[in-house]
Amino acid sequence: MKIFLTVFMAFLFLVVACEEEKVGSSDYLAPQYSESKEKGIREYNLDVEKGEASNRSACDTIALQEYVLDNYPSGDYLVEYDRTSTYNIPRSAVVYHKGPKDTTYIFAVIAKSKPGERFIEKKNVIGFESSFINLDSTKLGTAFFYLTLFACNPITGLERVWEAEVPIHGGFNAMTFKTWKAKKISYIELNYEAGIISGHRNYNYFFVDGIRKQPHLMETYVGIVHKRTLTDINNDKYPDYWEFRFDEARDYIKIRDSIPFYWDPKRALYLSKVNSRWFRYY
Numbered sequence: 001m002k003i004f005l006t007v008f009m010a011f012l013f014l015v016v017a018c019e020e021e022k023v024g025s026s027d028y029l030a031p032q033y034s035e036s037k038e039k040g041i042r043e044y045n046l047d048v049e050k051g052e053a054s055n056r057s058a059c060d061t062i063a064l065q066e067y068v069l070d071n072y073p074s075g076d077y078l079v080e081y082d083r084t085s086t087y088n089i090p091r092s093a094v095v096y097h098k099g100p101k102d103t104t105y106i107f108a109v110i111a112k113s114k115p116g117e118r119f120i121e122k123k124n125v126i127g128f129e130s131s132f133i134n135l136d137s138t139k140l141g142t143a144f145f146y147l148t149l150f151a152c153n154p155i156t157g158l159e160r161v162w163e164a165e166v167p168i169h170g171g172f173n174a175m176t177f178k179t180w181k182a183k184k185i186s187y188i189e190l191n192y193e194a195g196i197i198s199g200h201r202n203y204n205y206f207f208v209d210g211i212r213k214q215p216h217l218m219e220t221y222v223g224i225v226h227k228r229t230l231t232d233i234n235n236d237k238y239p240d241y242w243e244f245r246f247d248e249a250r251d252y253i254k255i256r257d258s259i260p261f262y263w264d265p266k267r268a269l270y271l272s273k274v275n276s277r278w279f280r281y282y
Contacts, residue, residue, distance in 0.1 A: 059152035075113030131171030199223030
């Protein structure tokens with residue numbers, strides 16, 4: 001009887017292990033078999049939006065969604081702003097900007113799925129809860145965000161001018177077109193929720209050489225014991241920042257020091273005169 005029970009338990013263990021392996025394999029390979037289904041769903045939803053739209057233009061948001069569907073791989077999406085309440089209508093992360101000679105520029109945030117992994121879902125990369133996806137993003141797919149500039153031609157349609165990667169995987173909240181008053185330079189601020197630091201991160205793309213040129217990235221952030229703020233240190237066209245350090249105890253948190261970092265275009269790094277070994281990429 002003992003021998004029978006031992007053999008039975010070993011057989012049962014092998015069956016469970018094989019089933020778990022099948023589930024894991026099918027989950028990993030799922031993106032390869034769901035491309036047509038995913039595209040079909042998006043085409044259907046886009047057709048519904050077209051039917052409900054009362055006013056259309058050559059480069060409206062629907063046209064941009066259609067461009068992404070036709071020119072990007074499956075699993076890549078035009079991102080939406082985080083909802084400020086449960087009942088808000090989702091809005092695509094798009095900012096329109098009037099350029100010279102009646103040119104219209106369109107800034108859009110596009111999230112791309114990592115090849116070989118599960119396709120990302122927009123709801124899993126937006127808002128506070130998704131900011132923790134950086135700890136283990138592979139189960140829900142890994143998102144690579146890009147700030148992308150399109151130019152609108154009323155006759156030929158949309159033209160992609162450039163795209164700039166955003167160094168974060170989740171937590172997107174909002175996008176704002178701003179001006180750095182110290183140098184009168186325009187920039188785009190991408191705001192991301194950051195639950196890990198109990199605050200938010202801003203990825204700021206400065207148009208130091210004009211909107212059609214690749215922008216300069218500089219990060220600022222605020223958290224319980226994290227802070228970095230925009231400033232002008234060496235009076236050049238590139239933005240600089242103060243990086244703060246904190247003292248913290250059980251009953252208090254206070255700023256201990258602030259360290260200036262300035263951009264060195266030759267080395268393409270942020271450096272500090274406080275310590276020659278300290279550097280930052282953005």
